[in-house]
Each structure stands twice: as structure tokens, then as C-alpha cells.
Amino acid sequence: MESQLKEVRNGPGVLDLDPKSTVGGGVQDIYGEDTATQNQIITPWSVTVASGCSLLRDPTYNKGLAFTEKERETHYLRGLLPPVFASQDLQAKKIMNNIRQYQAPLQKYMAMMDLEERNERLFYKLLVDHVEELLPIVYTPTVGEACQKYGSIFRRPQGLYISLKEKGKILEVLKNWYEKNIEVIVVTDGERILGLGDLGCQGMGIPVGKLALYTALGGVHPSACLPVTIDVGTNNEELLNDEFYIGLRQKRITGQEYYDLLDEFMSAVKQNYGEKVLVQFEDFANHNAFELLAKYRTTHLAFNDDIQGTAAVVLAGLVASLKVTGGTLADHTFLFLGAGEAGTGIAELIALEMTKQSKKTLEEAREKIWLVDSRGLVVKSRMESLQQFKKPWAHEHEPHKELLDAVKAIKPTVLIGTSGVGKTFTKEVIEAVSSFNEKPIILALSNPTSQSECTAEEAYTWTQGRAIFASGSPFDPVTLNGKTFTPGQSNNAYIFPGFGLGVVMSGSIRVHDQMMLAAAEALANQVTEEHLGKGLIYPPFRSIRKISAHIAAAVATKAYELGLATRLPRPANLIAFAESCMYSPVYRSYR
Ligand code: NAD
Numbered sequence: 001m002e003s004q005l006k007e008v009r010n011g012p013g014v015l016d017l018d019p020k021s022t023v024g025g026g027v028q029d030i031y032g033e034d035t036a037t038q039n040q041i042i043t044p045w046s047v048t049v050a051s052g053c054s055l056l057r058d059p060t061y062n063k064g065l066a067f068t069e070k071e072r073e074t075h076y077l078r079g080l081l082p083p084v085f086a087s088q089d090l091q092a093k094k095i096m097n098n099i100r101q102y103q104a105p106l107q108k109y110m111a112m113m114d115l116e117e118r119n120e121r122l123f124y125k126l127l128v129d130h131v132e133e134l135l136p137i138v139y140t141p142t143v144g145e146a147c148q149k150y151g152s153i154f155r156r157p158q159g160l161y162i163s164l165k166e167k168g169k170i171l172e173v174l175k176n177w178y179e180k181n182i183e184v185i186v187v188t189d190g191e192r193i194l195g196l197g198d199l200g201c202q203g204m205g206i207p208v209g210k211l212a213l214y215t216a217l218g219g220v221h222p223s224a225c226l227p228v229t230i231d232v233g234t235n236n237e238e239l240l241n242d243e244f245y246i247g248l249r250q251k252r253i254t255g256q257e258y259y260d261l262l263d264e265f266m267s268a269v270k271q272n273y274g275e276k277v278l279v280q281f282e283d284f285a286n287h288n289a290f291e292l293l294a295k296y297r298t299t300h301l302a303f304n305d306d307i308q309g310t311a312a313v314v315l316a317g318l319v320a321s322l323k324v325t326g327g328t329l330a331d332h333t334f335l336f337l338g339a340g341e342a343g344t345g346i347a348e349l350i351a352l353e354m355t356k357q358s359k360k361t362l363e364e365a366r367e368k369i370w371l372v373d374s375r376g377l378v379v380k381s382r383m384e385s386l387q388q389f390k391k392p393w394a395h396e397h398e399p400h401k402e403l404l405d406a407v408k409a410i411k412p413t414v415l416i417g418t419s420g421v422g423k424t425f426t427k428e429v430i431e432a433v434s435s436f437n438e439k440p441i442i443l444a445l446s447n448p449t450s451q452s453e454c455t456a457e458e459a460y461t462w463t464q465g466r467a468i469f470a471s472g473s474p475f476d477p478v479t480l481n482g483k484t485f486t487p488g489q490s491n492n493a494y495i496f497p498g499f500g501l502g503v504v505m506s507g508s509i510r511v512h513d514q515m516m517l518a519a520a521e522a523l524a525n526q527v528t529e530e531h532l533g534k535g536l537i538y539p540p541f542r543s544i545r546k547i548s549a550h551i552a553a554a555v556a557t558k559a560y561e562l563g564l565a566t567r568l569p570r571p572a573n574l575i576a577f578a579e580s581c582m583y584s585p586v587y588r589s590y591r
Helices: 002-010 052-056 069-074 088-101 105-118 120-129 131-138 142-148 170-176 200-216 255-273 286-296 305-325 341-357 362-366 380-385 388-393 403-410 427-435 456-462 496-506 513-525 529-533 541-561 574-581
Strands: 160-163 184-188 225-231 278-281 302-304 334-337 369-373 414-417 441-444 468-471 478-480 483-485
Touching (some): 088 105, 105 120, 105 131, 105 142, 120 131, 120 200, 131 200, 160 170, 160 200, 170 255, 184 255, 200 225, 200 496, 225 255, 255 286, 278 305, 278 496, 286 302, 286 305, 286 341, 286 388, 302 305, 305 341, 305 441, 305 468, 305 496, 305 513, 334 403, 341 369, 341 388, 414 427, 427 456, 456 468, 456 478, 496 541, 496 574, 513 541, 541 574
Parallel strands (some): 160 225, 278 302, 334 369, 334 414, 414 441
Antiparallel strands (some): 478 483
């Protein structure tokens, strides 16, 4: 060990193993580099035990000023740090003070990303301890802006980029990743990033952000998380003409070529990591999302967060709302603006839950649910031209082009926005919904904030405070006639971290819809009378780790019931087991 450590202290790059190199024969400059060999080929090398400068520069192990005297002595850190010792709590306080000084959310985002690259545990400590303050920074809405500007702010790769150039070599690319034991992969092809459209390769911010939440909110170890962006080109002209764009400068490939690349990726994932790595599809455009899900849900441990994760979180909010409105799900009439991944995914899970709660068949349950897309109400007379995933929702009705007309005709008790188009719940629409409901449920789910169908203030004001409201991106509390309403955030961030933990800890080999229903019920069970009294249909994010443990336990329970779990024997107390599996960002002591 001693000789290994000394070798490390000499620093990488000094030892040259490449026979073609002439290191040693040239002139040494003051940095110990051989200036005469600048243009020559050398072999990069590294070692496994970090100490000295390499320890300080390793984000997994770096503790900055929190290294103790003994650690500084043992690990060759003397002189590399100022003499003071700072606890992790003090470091966290300092960084939060610094972050709060920034005005622009994107600056805060970059400060957080820099921190993650310097000191991973401190990054997660901040995120865990200040989740409500930092979630809008590392996640929606700021992550949307970060993706739009990703080329300009790009510093270091935070995930794997698999482009068309890697066709035929994807297995090798996976082997290049520095961690070997991967449990969760979030993958996007960047075609529908939030409600911002095609951001191509710059969509990488989304898998990176989602996986940060897997760790902070769900306790999955950061080293077990792999963000992946598949770059098949982009149709975004602005990006194609942007000199700082980091992706392939070509139009998207489609059809067989696209599906072959995805197939190679999915096969390589299974080959490299086995049967039990969870693959979360994220922000794919719907023309691919449904097909990929249908194809891989039976062969891989895979789910689509936009379709299934969103569905679970919305169902949980609706089930919690029933405690305020009374009645059952089947007593409600649902109208969606937006009939894509989120809209049809939520609709299907609501229908499934209705069949569980009542004697209704799936067909009967679906009749309570109506969708409006960019061409108007989805009705039988449009059947021929409808995309496959909309067809189950085409009911017998006269067509309506405008949302307002559809609202007046259908008279929904629940209005849900999943269109990705902001400001579409106009005053007239919301007044119409509230005219025939004492407590209208209004969910404006589109992200980021700019695409929200309405603001919290609009929803409360236009319903005179009667709305049960939640939104995809966060809004501040609203005070109306002396009463303060706290809008809930209906975001899949409530579900996927705990869901993933449950899948991973039970060693599940497939995702089943019943597991999503279990996750939704577990989340709804965390909503108390006190939350509902404040207008919240979701528990606050500050207790998310406890919530995630409950969701994980419910998901794992279902996986065992369905015979999909492989971790045996089944732990007796799955909530306690989930908590014991969770990554803690507290620093560890080094021998
Ligand atoms: P999608 O592209 O699959 O679906 C969008 C749907 O909206 C399509 O049916 C389209 O026809 C319809 N649409 C588009 N313009 C419209 C208009 N002007 N009027 C009526 N309908 C219109 O996208 P998606 O994956 O369903 O996502 C939609 C939005 O939902 C995005 O903004 C996304 O960020 C948001 N979302 C939120 C969450 C959450 O957790 N809150 C989760 C997933 C998606």
C-alpha cells in the first residue's frame, strides 16, 4: 500500500508506458512536463488508490476542508489545504450562502454542477437538506434553460453520449464508463425535452438531473446511476446553426435506422449489466416513446417516466383529492388538454384504478375520460386519422375544435393540462369548469413554468379559491382574500426515485402496471388532513426520503406478489429495508 501511495504521489502522466514515446529524452519544463514531446503520443494512465492532489480532485472522495488532521497526514494532504478544519455542515452552510447570492437560476444551476464535480457528497447533502429550495434549480424549471444552453455551459461530460458514430460499438462505449455496477439508467434522445421541443444532444441535462434525484430523493447510490443521451441528430435549426452545439450536426434519423440503434443500445445494456438494470425512458417524442415502451417492457426492466411515472403521480394526487371532493374516481369526469405520452398514460392508469375500485370494465372506465389534442376533442369520427395511442379515447360525440367548447359540452370535474402549451387554461375555460363544480380539480402539468397551462394565482383567482390545484413546475403560495393557498407540485419526481429504489432493492426483473398503481397508492397515503387543509394534494418534498421509502416498499411488495422479485429471502420489513438501502451523503472517515 505504502509503495502504491508513493507512486500515486508522483502523479499521473509522469510514468510513460508507451514504447513510441520519447519521454525522458527531451527538455523538462518547470511543470515536469517534457516540452519536447508535446506533439508525441503518450499513454494516459491512472491508479486506483487516490491520495494527495488526486484525492482532492476526485469528487467521490474529496472532502475539502473536512479532512481531519489524521487524514491529512495519512493521505499526503499536508500543505495542499489551508490549516483550518471545516465540518460538512459548515461547508454546506457556506455553499448555500454562496448559491443564494446568485440572482439568475442558471448561475445557481452551474454552481451546483460545479459542486458535484468537486465534491459529490457535499452536493448531495445540499440537495437532501434543501430539497425544496434546490429542486427547481437542478430540475424543472431551471434544467430546461440549462438544456437550451447546454452547449455554452458544457464543462465536463456527466453521462454517456451514444451517437450514430458509435453504431456497432455501443457495448464498447458502455464499457468505457468509469463505473461498472450500474443499477439505473435514464436515457433520452432529446427529441421532446420538457415542453421545449427538440434539443438534440443537449437533452443530456435531463438524465443527469433525473439521476441526481434518484440519489437525493430515492437514495440510489450515485455510482449506480448512468445518464445516457442517444444522439441521432436534431431537427432544431437553431441548434444546428449554433457554433457551440455539442451534438451531431444533422437531421434526425428515423425509421429502421433509428430503431436498429436503439435496439443495439438495449441489447448492449442487457449484455453489459444483466437483467436487473432499470432503464427509464425519458423525454422521447411520442411517435417513438410508445413503440419503444411496447417493445422493451416485455424483454427488459424498463419503463417510460413520461407515460407511466407521470400517471402514477397524478393518480396519487387525484386519490388524495377525493378526500376533499368526496365520492370515488368513477364519480368524476376527466378532460385532458394534450393527448400524448403524459395525457394518455395518466388516462389509462386512472381507468385501471377505476376498474380496481368499482365493477366497471376497462372500456366503461375509459368512457369517463376525454381528451383534447391540437385538433380538438378526440372523438370517434376522427378515428381513421388518430395515432394508435389515442384510439382508446375516441368516444362517440360531436366534434369540438376549441377547449372551451369541449369543457362546456363534457362538463368535467377534473381538468388536466398535458399539452406542453402554456396559457391554454384561459379565464373563460377555468370559469366554465368552476361554474358547474363546487371544487374543480385543475392540474396544469406542462413544464417548464413558461409552458404551464395556467399559473397557481390564475387558478385560485378565477375560481374564487375553490380550485384544488397542482402544477408540474413549482409555483409560490398564493394569498387570496386573506387566505393562503399552497399549490402542490404534481411532478413525477415524487414517484420515480422511490419507484426505482423499490425495483432495485427487490431485484425485480420487469416493471408491471400493478407496481405503478402500488406506487400511486403509497404516495396518496402520505397525504394528511393537514396537507389537504393547506390546499396540498401531495405531501411536501421536504419529507421525500420518507415518502420514497414507503413507495419503494409498496413497489417491492407488489414485485414479490407478482413473482418478479429475485432478492430472496424477502426482507420482513420492506420500509426499514428501503431506508437501510439508501445512500447517505454524510462524509466517511478514511483509514
Ligand atoms: P406529447 O408531445 O406526447 O403530447 C403533447 C400533446 O399535446 C399531443 O397530444 C398534442 O397533440 C397536444 N397539443 C399540442 N399542442 C396543443 C394545443 N395547442 N392544444 C391542444 N393540444 C395540444 O408530450 P407529453 O410527453 O405528453 O408532455 C406534454 C407536457 O407535459 C410537457 O410540457 C411535459 O413537460 C409535461 N409533463 C409533465 C410531467 C410532470 O411530471 N408534471 C410529466 C410528463 C410530462
